[in-house]
Amino acid sequence: MGLWLLILIPILAAPLAWMGQQWSRHAPRWIVLGALAIDFVLVLLLGGQHSTVQSSGHGAWLVESHTSWIPRWGISLHLGLDGLSVVLILLTVFVGIVATIASWTEIQSRVGLFHCNVLFALGGVIGVFLAIDLFLFFFFWELMLIPMYLLIVIWGHAARRHASFKFFLFTQAGSLVLLVGIVALALLHQQATGRPSFDYADLMGLTLTSEMARWLMLAFLIGFLVKLPAPPFHTWLPDTYAEAPTGATIILAGILAKTGAYGLLRFTLPLFPEALSEFAPIAMGLGVVGILYAAVLACAQTDIKRLVAYSSISHMGFILLGAFAGTELALQGVMMQMVAHGLSTGGLFLLAGALEERYQTRDMRQMGGLWSVTPRLATMALFFACASLGLPGLANFIGEFLVLFGSYATQPVMIILASLGMVMAAIYSLGMMQRTFFGRQQDTRTAPDLSNVAFGTLLFIAGLQIWLGLYPMAVLTTTKPVMEQLVQHALVSANPTHLPSEPLLSSHIVTSQGSTP
């Protein structure tokens, strides 16, 4: 029941936020903050309750809820919470709060409807992170799309129509391919056992012929890569991020991109371990291409939001790289990168939105020398630029480092290439700082500096970045059991003969640092 509350609180608060518009201008915003705060506490309660329980083997969840839904198809309302979902839901709720604060001054028309959509989208995302019935997962996966689409198309900037269409068509095309994969998997279960099932645990036990597994894996992969996004499915992203209102961009970059990564970790990796071991070099190659290609494009951008958008694709490349490396270290890095990227892009887009609000442009050529005008904004931008370029001591560094370190053993050449991405991140991040805040001032208008609320929020995110940068175990210990299982499952399926020797290779971060070649 607690799990359903997590999803239902935002969804039930959504109509309330819409109606709240009548009471006061800020009522919808407070309703969003309130609902998210309750959710936040609830996740901590649910996740913290069982933190001592070491879960092992798939299907062992911290909290689980199971009700029959459509027995005809073996579909059930099956939710499960484990370390992976706890971290991601906390991130979702936090990014949701940041997005609400970011739109505090930007959204002035139809405030109620805006926040109604925000809550629906967040409810859908939380559902995605909890659902362990594939049909239910897909249900939520699609549910978050329409509110996001409305957020872009109603409150977006000039080219919003085009951007929103691109966003919707790309993600929907990917989703439909995913749906076919899911349906085929359920029907294969029917062929094997006589009844269709969409349940995670049932499907995990399914043995597939290698050709079938390859096709299904591809279907799952396409669905998730579009959302991630990885090239060649990334073209919707820059337009969408640039044209969406700041709040929606923060949600898109901070959480929606993570749903793709989550799908990879939760479904693609465990369901098709054999097919993946063949496909891993290609997927990792795509990751490297994404890192480098997006970094090069980011260097060439003049639009500040597009720059951050391309940097986002580049960072997502690390996630793809790490997810397919097949070591626990890399998977932990992926986890860290998801959280860190959620925080740092949240901050960067908030700042970009603040700049846009002040100067009515996103063109960095028209900015410059703003340090003296808006010192607070500039300081925070410098901090988040450093976070994004992977400065040691901040969370992004841990993520990228672990990914690179954990996958070096399998693909050394690719990792060397991928490390170049970190160098280029320094180029575009500092270039952005240079063009925006240093140099000669182009626009002599004075603009107000960051408000106390926004500044406080950014300071808080910065604090989190430093905390996770210095003490990454906060995230890593929570997700460790899940990642261990993932690696073990993959290894067991790939070579069932030697069980105990290989998984130990990277069972513990501290020891593995010594033992990884």
Place this chain on the structure above:
Amino acid sequence: MILQDFIALSPILDLGAFSLVTMLAIAFRRNHARIAVCAFMSCLFTLATLPWAATAAPRAVTTLLVVDGHALLYMGLILSATMVIIALSYRYLNCQFHEQEGVEEYYLLLLLATFGGLVLTTAAHFVSFFLGFELLGLSLCSLIGYLRTRRNPLEAAVKYLLLSITASAFLLFGLALLYFESGAMTFHEVGVSVKQWQTVPALWLGGLILVLVGIALKLGLAPFHMWIPDVYQGAPTPITTYIATVSKAAVMALLLRLATEVGILELPPVVHLFSLLAVVSMVTGNVLALLQQNVKRLLAYSSIAHFGYVLVALLAGGPAAAEAVTFYVIVYCAMTLGAFGVVTVYSSEGGDKDRVEDYQGLFWTRPWLAGMLALSLLSLAGIPVTAGFIGKFYAIAAGVDAGLWWLVLALIANSVVSLYYYLRLFVTLFGEVTAPAMLPEAQTVQRPEFFSWPAICSLGFVASIILVLGVYPEPLIQLIRESVSNLLMVAAQRP
């Protein structure tokens, strides 16, 4: 005929009797509201006899008709849809029909068309098939041209008449050929003779294909779709709704029975024909819908595409296919009623509102109406929480189960294309309000009261169906499974 036969046949007898009553009531005294209520109640009472008839089902009443779960389910669908359409028609006719005489026969014709539809759902014989087909077609033809002083409805009526005649001609010749080769007129006996043949005679196959072309013409499958957009656009909007839902559902019920009893899906040429029709319908419908600036035409092309999806489900064969087809048809009827219902209600204010521009920013001025249209569009596009998603899921599942990978891929590609035009209309609803609509009441002096209770109730009913089926489809699935097993049982049972 014994009592059980009468019980089984009670829905059809009931509606026939009520049609007569309505006709007499019109002859006795003309009153638009009273006749509308009378027609509505006729359908309601007929609907109420369905559970009673179900006690006697499955039962073959004479050789002409079979009343079984399948027929009763489709009857329920047809009658409910007709009731919604009658509720929506009243205000529309009040607004559109200026002549004060002769509006009442509209309801009589509607009842007769529904009567034809009921006959089609039960037809198990060439004669009852043809009778139902013609009754439905002829009534619709006069309904389309009912607004006889306008140009568009008349044009549409003539087109529909030509279509109807062509379809009937194909059908009659095809049935004659089938009879010539197999010497039987009931679906079942024809099916038996098919099973006995080593190879199917060419003439028989030709006859079957002619019959299927006749059906395809009525369903508006491409390349037999030419009439659809023009008739949809020209006909009064409630009648457009009727053609899109009731008429197609009835023909689909018949096709399903024909397919099961004669076993036509085991014949490779028919499978090829249907695959071709499915792909061509999906592609033609969706691609041409992209170009439309008129909401009714857009929905017309989208309906062509939707029947392409239904064919994909049908081609899967077996009980799963019958289940998927029935589910999809029910869902399709609900969402089409929703979409056209909004156009009807919106057009009831004065003048047809069927251009896309008319819907610009509707959400900001009429949130409920626009919300209803948005819901229907999302359902047509197959987005979760709506019934359309479960329908599409069913079609994909049936296709995947039967291993029709290419058709499933075509379905997916087409769904993506279809998103584009549904979204275009969807976005328009949320666009900026255009200048004329922003003008104060000065221009639209004395705007007619725009929402009436029948409209609210019927649209609310459709919306709740779309949402409930989208969230909790299990009860309907069970109902359909029973009806399908019924259909297959009757097919297998009789000697």
